Amino acid sequence: MGTSPPGPTGEPLFGSSRRYADDPFRFLSACEEAYSGVVTFDLGPVETYLLTEPEHVERVLVADADRFAKPEFQDDALGDLLGKGLLLSEGQRWREQRRLARPAFQMDRLTDFANDIVAHNERLLDGWEDGTVVDVERAMTRVTLSVITDLMLGTDLSDERVQTIREALEPLGARFEPDPVRFAAPTWLPMPGDSTYDTAVETMESVIRDIVAERRGSEGDAEAGEGPDDFLSLLLRAQERGEQTDTQIRDEMMTMLLAGHDTTALTLTYSWYLLSQHPTVEQQLHEELDEQLGDEPPGMADVRELDLVERIINESMRLYPPVYVMFREPVESVVFDGYTVPEGSAVMLSQWAMHRSERFWDGPEQFDPGRWADNRDRPRFAYFPFGGGPRHCIGKHLAKLEAKLILARTAQEYRLEYTREGEPDLWPTLTMHPRNGMPMQLHER
Numbered sequence: 001m002g003t004s005p006p007g008p009t010g011e012p013l014f015g016s017s018r019r020y021a022d023d024p025f026r027f028l029s030a031c032e033e034a035y036s037g038v039v040t041f042d043l044g045p046v047e048t049y050l051l052t053e054p055e056h057v058e059r060v061l062v063a064d065a066d067r068f069a070k071p072e073f074q075d076d077a078l079g080d081l082l083g084k085g086l087l088l089s090e091g092q093r094w095r096e097q098r099r100l101a102r103p104a105f106q107m108d109r110l111t112d113f114a115n116d117i118v119a120h121n122e123r124l125l126d127g128w129e130d131g132t133v134v135d136v137e138r139a140m141t142r143v144t145l146s147v148i149t150d151l152m153l154g155t156d157l158s159d160e161r162v163q164t165i166r167e168a169l170e171p172l173g174a175r176f177e178p179d180p181v182r183f184a185a186p187t188w189l190p191m192p193g194d195s196t197y198d199t200a201v202e203t204m205e206s207v208i209r210d211i212v213a214e215r216r217g218s219e220g221d222a223e224a225g226e227g228p229d230d231f232l233s234l235l236l237r238a239q240e241r242g243e244q245t246d247t248q249i250r251d252e253m254m255t256m257l258l259a260g261h262d263t264t265a266l267t268l269t270y271s272w273y274l275l276s277q278h279p280t281v282e283q284q285l286h287e288e289l290d291e292q293l294g295d296e297p298p299g300m301a302d303v304r305e306l307d308l309v310e311r312i313i314n315e316s317m318r319l320y321p322p323v324y325v326m327f328r329e330p331v332e333s334v335v336f337d338g339y340t341v342p343e344g345s346a347v348m349l350s351q352w353a354m355h356r357s358e359r360f361w362d363g364p365e366q367f368d369p370g371r372w373a374d375n376r377d378r379p380r381f382a383y384f385p386f387g388g389g390p391r392h393c394i395g396k397h398l399a400k401l402e403a404k405l406i407l408a409r410t411a412q413e414y415r416l417e418y419t420r421e422g423e424p425d426l427w428p429t430l431t432m433h434p435r436n437g438m439p440m441q442l443h444e445r
């Protein structure tokens with residue numbers, strides 16, 4: 001078919017980029033609703049195609065995965081930050097690194113992780129007091145950051161380092177806010193905010209450099225084939241065998257540190273918000289915890305029994321998917337529903353739009369953990385918070401374990417009450433944050 005797919009017309013010069021930047025969530029949902037299937041719009045120098053059928057998502061991520069690459073246009077700023085770590089690398093290099101990382105995420109390690117996760121959460125609870133108002137996003141970030149550096153970098157983060165990282169995260173996030181001027185400008189053109197971004201990248205690099213140097217200096221890691229299986233140890237041992245450069249280690253650690261904490265913290269943050277808005281579900285959660293756990297902290301064996309905890313996490317990631325949109329670039333022309341999506345264009349898959357579509361969900365805007373109780377006949381890729389196919393999230397099982405344990409342990413002790421009016425305003429960066437945090441009042445149970 002020679003015709004172009006349907007889509008919003010946009011304005012001269014900016015196309016749809018100003019509408020997108022203004023509110024990407026509303027824009028993505030409006031496109032999904034108005035033109036199901038393949039949608040095209042102008043979002044900058046490359047043609048953009050939003051695919052909104054689960055079969056399309058399945059083709060891009062699974063069946064035709066080798067015809068889609070991580071996009072070039074993400075490679076400059078994001079590339080400066082993450083380099084060729086697991087999230088952005090391609091081909092043979094990606095395959096080798098993914099194979100190298102695998103033992104760090106294996107099921108037998110997850111069992112040990114459970115106790116560590118609860119211990120990190122305990123430290124948070126020790127600092128909480130009945131009646132105080134805390135920024136729950138910040139609190140959840142603190143715990144998930146400690147967990148990821150402990151489990152993947154084998155390091156206990158000092159408060160000072162946490163503070164350094166936290167201060168760098170905001171400018172890093174701000175760089176990826178959709179910005180129509182940036183969309184339209186060539187990548188070499190200096191823009192306001194660039195130097196703050198570069199400084200934040202350097203700060204993160206120096207934290208990682210220090211952690212790696214400390215680990216290198218510690219016993220055990222140098223003995224090839226021996227020692228712990230955290231990802232950094234695996235990389236250092238590979239380096240001993242001459243299979244890993246310093247840059248590769250930097251890139252993998254940066255990727256792990258950033259991809260491995262923010263998304264899980266967001267899942268928890270939105271879960272607390274949703275629970276506070278749905279007291280009946282909150283009450284049922286407390287009953288489940290009291291019945292299954294009593295006063296004992298949850299462990300690996302309990303996690304499988306906590307059905308409602310699992311459903312709350314699933315439903316929270318449906319309504320507030322931390323990764324709300326993903327991009328791919330076709331390496332050759334690919335046809336969807338008779339429309340040609342050309343090589344080099346930008347393909348968008350949106351969790352936000354699909355997870356809230358009336359086509360797949362009854363009452364899509366409602367928080368209803370019960371919808372996960374029955375084994376549903378909805379299409380497989382109407383829900384994909386962790387992506388799919390060969391590039392699916394390597395941390396999926398760890399993230400779910402972590403979210404469930406932290407939610408369960410914290411809800412044994414506290415009820416959290418949202419202190420603002422109305423739904424949280426959302427801040428779109430690479431991931432979806434509540435704007436200005438998530439203030440909640442702590443009520444001891």
Ligand code: HEM
Nearest residue numbers: 086087259260263264267323385386387391393394395399
């Ligand atoms: C709720 C929490 C999480 C969510 C929603 C999430 C989401 C995702 C998504 C959607 C992707 C696919 C990106 C794409 O295909 O372009 C991905 C990839 C990835 N995630 Fe996660 N993630 C979570 C937790 C984690 C954790 C805990 C880790 C590390 C321990 C992690 C590390 C990674 C890495 C390294 C990749 C790249 C994998 C590859 O391409 O081989 N993520 N994640």
